[in-house]
Amino acid sequence: MTTPSTTLLKPKHQRLVLVLFALAALIGAGLLAAFALSRQASYFYIPSDIAAHPPEPGRAVRLGGMVQKGTLKTMPDGVTIHFIVTDGKARVPVRFSGITPDLFVEGSGVVAEGRMEDGTFVADNLLAKHDEKYVPREMKNMTESDAKQVVAQTQ
Amino acid sequence: MIAEVGLALLWLAAALAALQLVVGALALRPEGRALAGLVRPVAVMQGLLVMGAFAALVMLFVTTDLSVKLVVDNSHSAKPLIFKIAGTWGNHEGSMLLWVTIMAVAGAFVALIERRLDEATLTATLAGQAFISLGFYVFLLIASNPFARLAQPADEGQGLNPLLQDIGLAFHPPTLYVGYVGLSIAFSFAIGALVTRNVGPAFARAMRPWVLGAWIFLTLGITAGSYWAYYTLGWGGWWFWDPVENASLMPWLAATALLHSVSVLQSRDALRAWTVMLGVVAFSMSMVGTFLVRSGILTSVHAFAVDPQRGAFILALLAIDIGGALALFTLRAGTVTEGKRFGLVSREAALVFNNVMLSGILGIVLIGTLYPLLTEAYGVKVSVGAPYFNPAAGMFAFPMFVVMAVGPLLRWRQDRLSGARSGRRLWPLAVCLALVLAVLVGVELTAHGIALLPALGLSVAPGLLLASLLPLRGRNLRRTPLPVWGMVVAHAGIAVALFGMASESAFSVERLAALSIGEAREVGPWRVSLDGMMPVAGPNWTALEANVTTRYAGGTPVQLHPRAETFTNPPGTRNESALETRWNGQLYVVLGEQAEDGRWQMRFWWKPFVPLIWLGGALVGLGGALALLGRVMSDIRRLVAKDKIAWRRMRQGR
Numbered sequence: 001m002t003t004p005s006t007t008l009l010k011p012k013h014q015r016l017v018l019v020l021f022a023l024a025a026l027i028g029a030g031l032l033a034a035f036a037l038s039r040q041a042s043y044f045y046i047p048s049d050i051a052a053h054p055p056e057p058g059r060a061v062r063l064g065g066m067v068q069k070g071t072l073k074t075m076p077d078g079v080t081i082h083f084i085v086t087d088g089k090a091r092v093p094v095r096f097s098g099i100t101p102d103l104f105v106e107g108s109g110v111v112a113e114g115r116m117e118d119g120t121f122v123a124d125n126l127l128a129k130h131d132e133k134y135v136p137r138e139m140k141n142m143t144e145s146d147a148k149q150v151v152a153q154t155q
Numbered sequence: 156m157i158a159e160v161g162l163a164l165l166w167l168a169a170a171l172a173a174l175q176l177v178v179g180a181l182a183l184r185p186e187g188r189a190l191a192g193l194v195r196p197v198a199v200m201q202g203l204l205v206m207g208a209f210a211a212l213v214m215l216f217v218t219t220d221l222s223v224k225l226v227v228d229n230s231h232s233a234k235p236l237i238f239k240i241a242g243t244w245g246n247h248e249g250s251m252l253l254w255v256t257i258m259a260v261a262g263a264f265v266a267l268i269e270r271r272l273d274e275a276t277l278t279a280t281l282a283g284q285a286f287i288s289l290g291f292y293v294f295l296l297i298a299s300n301p302f303a304r305l306a307q308p309a310d311e312g313q314g315l316n317p318l319l320q321d322i323g324l325a326f327h328p329p330t331l332y333v334g335y336v337g338l339s340i341a342f343s344f345a346i347g348a349l350v351t352r353n354v355g356p357a358f359a360r361a362m363r364p365w366v367l368g369a370w371i372f373l374t375l376g377i378t379a380g381s382y383w384a385y386y387t388l389g390w391g392g393w394w395f396w397d398p399v400e401n402a403s404l405m406p407w408l409a410a411t412a413l414l415h416s417v418s419v420l421q422s423r424d425a426l427r428a429w430t431v432m433l434g435v436v437a438f439s440m441s442m443v444g445t446f447l448v449r450s451g452i453l454t455s456v457h458a459f460a461v462d463p464q465r466g467a468f469i470l471a472l473l474a475i476d477i478g479g480a481l482a483l484f485t486l487r488a489g490t491v492t493e494g495k496r497f498g499l500v501s502r503e504a505a506l507v508f509n510n511v512m513l514s515g516i517l518g519i520v521l522i523g524t525l526y527p528l529l530t531e532a533y534g535v536k537v538s539v540g541a542p543y544f545n546p547a548a549g550m551f552a553f554p555m556f557v558v559m560a561v562g563p564l565l566r567w568r569q570d571r572l573s574g575a576r577s578g579r580r581l582w583p584l585a586v587c588l589a590l591v592l593a594v595l596v597g598v599e600l601t602a603h604g605i606a607l608l609p610a611l612g613l614s615v616a617p618g619l620l621l622a623s624l625l626p627l628r629g630r631n632l633r634r635t636p637l638p639v640w641g642m643v644v645a646h647a648g649i650a651v652a653l654f655g656m657a658s659e660s661a662f663s664v665e666r667l668a669a670l671s672i673g674e675a676r677e678v679g680p681w682r683v684s685l686d687g688m689m690p691v692a693g694p695n696w697t698a699l700e701a702n703v704t705t706r707y708a709g710g711t712p713v714q715l716h717p718r719a720e721t722f723t724n725p726p727g728t729r730n731e732s733a734l735e736t737r738w739n740g741q742l743y744v745v746l747g748e749q750a751e752d753g754r755w756q757m758r759f760w761w762k763p764f765v766p767l768i769w770l771g772g773a774l775v776g777l778g779g780a781l782a783l784l785g786r787v788m789s790d791i792r793r794l795v796a797k798d799k800i801a802w803r804r805m806r807q808g809r
Contacts, residue, residue, distance in 0.1 A: 011493035018429070018507060025511040025551075029518035032547055037526055040543035044536035062538060078669020078754050097667055099389075099730075099747035099756050113538075125390075 042113070051090035055116055063092060063121050064111040072106050085110065085121070096123040158223050161211030162302040165252075168204035168259060169292035171197055172285045179282025183275060183350065191274060194281050195266040201288075202263025209243075209256040212301055216243045222308035225249065225301050231314035231724045233695045241325040242315045247449060247465070248301035250328060254445070255291045257329075257336040262288065265340060265365070271790075272361040273353065280340075280347030287339055290472040298468050314724035317696070323383035331376030331403055335441040337369025338406055341413060345434030346480060349487045354431055359421035362434070364786055366417055370410045371779035377403050378772030389730040389745045391760045393659070393768055396544045401524040402444030405517055409437035412513040415506045423567055425494035425503055429510070435484060439477045440517070446473050447524070498569035505562030512555035519547045549608050556615050556653070559646060560587060560622035583625050591618035598661075605661045612657025620650035637785025645778025652771025658764035669754040679761035680708045681742055688755070696720045698731070701746045701755065705735055717746040717757075741765050 009017065042060040055061045065085040072083040080097045083106075094112055104110060104126060114123035175197045181187035182194060215223050216239050219232045229246040230239060244253040262284040269277060295301065344362040348354045380403065385393040394400060413433040420430045446469045497503035523539045530537045564580050571577060595614035598605060605613075623646035626639060664679035675684035686702040698720040704712045715733035722729065735742040740763035747756030 009496060011496055014496050015493050018426075021507075022429075022511050022514070025515050026518055029515040029551065030522065032550060033519050033522040036543050036547045037523065037539065041526065041530075041537045041539050042542075044538070060540075060542060062536075074750060078750050078752070079667045079756055099667075099745065099758055 044111075046087045047085055047090040047092045048087055050092050050116070050121075057117060058115050060113070060115055062111055062113050063094070063123075065092070065109070067104070067106050067108055067110055069106045085112065092121050093119070094121045094123055096126055098126075100126060157211050157214050157218075158220065158302040158304060161208045161215070162300070164204050164208040164211065165292070165296065165302070168201050168208060168255075169289065169296060171201040171204065172259070172289045172292055175201060175285035176282050176289060179278050179285060182278050183282075191278050194278050198259075198266035198281050198285070199263045201285075202260045202266075205256050205259040209252055212249060212252055213240060213243050215302075216240065216249075219312060221310070221312060222304050224303045224305050227305060227309040227312045229313065229315055231312040231695070233724065234315065234320070235694050237322070237325060238315060238320050242319070244328050244332075245315055245319045245324055248295070248299045250332075251291065251295055251299055251449070252301050253329065253332055254336060255288060255295060257332050258284070258288050258291065258339055261333075261336055261340050262343075269361060270794075272358065273351075276344075276347045276351045276353050276358065276361075278347075279350040280343045283343035283346035283350075284339065287343070287476055290476065294465075294468050294472060298465050311724070314695075314722070316725070317720065317722040317727040317729040318387060320695075320722075320729075321383065321387055323379065323387065327376060327380045327383055330372050330379060334369050334371075334373030334376050334410075335403075335406060335444065337365060337372060338410060338438040338441050340365040341369065341410075341434045342438035342480065345431045346483065349431060349483050349491075352487065352490050354420075354427045354491050356421050356424050359417050359430065363414075363417050363421055364783060366410065366414050366434075366437075367779055367783045367786070370407070370414050371776050371783065373403070373407045373410055374772060374779060375776040377407055378769050378776065381772070382769045386732055386734060387729070389732050389758075391663075391665070391743055391745075391758070391762070393765070396523070396540050398524050398527075399444075399448050401520050402447050405440040405520055405524075406437055406444060408513050408517040408520070409433060409440050412510045412517075413437050416510050419503050419506050420494070423495055423497065423503055425497060426507065426510075427494045428488050428491045429507075431488075431491065432484060433510075435477070435480045436517075439473075439480070440521075442469075442473045442477060443521075446470060495568075497567070500565065500570045500572060502562060502565040502567050502570070505558050505565055508558045509555050509562065512551045512558075515551040516548050516555075519551065520544065523547070545608055549611070553611060553615065556619050556649075559649070560584065560619055560625075563623075563626045563642060563646070583628065584622065587618040587622040587625075590621060591615055594618075602661065609657045609661035612653050613661060616650045616654035616657060619653065620647055623647045623650055637788070638782040641778045641780070641782030641785060643778070644781060645775045648771045648774025648776075648778055650771070651774055652768050655764050655767030655769075655771060659762050659768065662763045663765075664761040666759040667756070668759070669750050669756050671754045676759070678742070678759040681759075681761055682706045682709075683742075683744070683759055685755060685757065691718070693720070695724060696722045696729075699746070701744075701757070703733065703744055703757075705742060705744075707737060707742075715742075715744050717744045719746050719748075736766055739763055 040060075042062055043055070044062045044064060045055065047063070047065050050063065063085055065087045068084040068086045068091065072081060074081050079099075080095065081100065082093065082095055084091050085094050086092075094114075096112065096114075111127040112121060112123035113125040113127070114121055116122075175194060178190050178193050178197065182191035212225075215226055216230055217236070219230055219239065220226050221232075225246060225248050229249075230242050234242065242249075244250045262281060265277075265284070266281060272280070341362060344358065344365065348358045348362075377400075380400070381393050384395070384400075385391070413430065413436075416426045416430045416433055419426045446466070449465065449469055523543050526539055527537050561584060564584070572581065591614050594617055595610065598610050598613050623643055626643055627635060630639075666676060666678045668676050670676065670685040672685055672687055675682055683703055683705045686704050689700050689702065691698050691700045698718040700716050700718045703715045703717065705715055706712050713735055715735055717733040718731040720729045720731055721727075730745050730747075733744045735744075740761060743760040743762060745758040747758060749755055
């Protein structure tokens, strides 16, 4: 049987082992992150992207666009709404159950988080323009450049 | 007048920081040794001056001086006093002033009371602290002056974002900032030790209380922030993996790793380079967080202003500080000799394992947080959320929990898990393992459709709780040192919080309903009914308040009053949720809008054991506080004993 002192590594070797272990774990973390990101990152779509290359059903994505006027309907349960999001070129029907953000109205910009199911976008969450200081990042470019034009087209 | 005094104090403090840096650097050379005595008083004076500047800004907010731009942009005369004071740091410039204030005061504190470190390392540490502070002074004075006046005083201020008008604002940011900036002390200690080539147990002993202190504040700040977001945002969630939350989590992970490795360095003189590296990384994560939050690169309630100049400035500061520190580390790491050796089965090895796992989680969170920024540079918009973070972080967290249960029972240096003596330590662990398996089987059999992670969390938590109490076994509880109690309480807190998180995600019941007055619904074991609506008014808001009667399993009814508040200055709305807490969970009620047919949208959640998340966080903080108290007390005892010995010697004329 060996005494404890002989089972210890030499200091140089011990440092090497520690460095290798730490490196292996960090590289592992990096690879895991890359793998998980490629599967779990949720991409941002506008309606014409969805028309051109629809995401696989069930994959979490985000959809940004304008709520088309005259399409917002509340279902009889009082909490489920249907509306159509458009970018002026394509239209995507959206279903959402929940309390809508305060500034969510027809003709306003919206970013919906959710997934495509049978041609309908089922939203888990809606982000609307909140106030001047809190604008979803994707909406910022949109409201400045496209929004007026899109709203004009959808009216 | 107050604004000018504040600005003058800020300039003076900046000048003293420059002096502190130059004198500190000179004093490290043999010919400048005479200057060394100057560094401590300068650091103290710098702290006092910047405190004066901060007090001036608070005064401006309290009196609502409408000739100052910052006050006009962020305050309003009709705001309650507490939010006028807290509003001082509820904006970009004010929060950066709070940052340098804490940084300078922490430096002054070190200069005043740190007596264990050798004078050269302390001088280098204070010079390092002055170097970081100086960057932030320049940032404040050039790019975000909080004291700027308006040419024409405004008639009224624009008010504070309603979401921030909450008592949470008074506590969450200062607590978190003390944590972030406390890590700058650890960073400066690491720099100081590298400069003077003095990395060893004495350095670790001096650095440890500061790391511990910063870590306690970070823990409490994150816990408070999580609870604030939970009750004020009305989404029923307690953690959103929002980049800003991640920005506070990353320094915490690094600080937790640092805390454990510094204890190895102090007790066993091992992990020297690793500890110094973590000291650099921990504060780097604070800086990355500041950059993410304050540069306007992210959109969030935490990002106050979008100003590319500021972002570039903070990025430059980040590059100089972190790049400089890493360069110094690379240059000097070779001169840090290897520490003491230890075996594969030993407490050191367990701590190394947990350190590496924490670094792994840190890497996962960092990559997930930065990835959307990287892809956006290539025109692809991506968001990363819980589906990525939870499983990826869990891969590292669960092995860590296992080692966390075993590690404190191992001996330093070398231990064996076979032989007659180790049986006494192994069977309690076997009991814990059996408990984990029993709960896992129970959960899988009785509750269907629970995802893997919550099920694992539910089963690991009780075993971990039991295992974290094991270090107390066989000890005389009244003579157990406070730091041991601290470790036990903090580890138990992790288990408690883990149980809360797992239970929340496994058993939450959500009901969304449109209710007319008088209508009732079932929410899990609760029966809730909407009894009426009433308009109410607060100091600077008006609201609709619902009267909701709730009964738990047919028990006594409890009235809840969720509100939808409307603010006029600035215009905005806020949903104030109503909470009913029981020992086994919390009912969460949010009032939405009125539908066209007159019914009210309401959202209910029944979240079993959710308060355990924050209770666990508080326990972790308490554990840290106990450990800190124990260390400080033993330091004081040692000082008193030394003085006594010195006095006796003097009396005996030796």
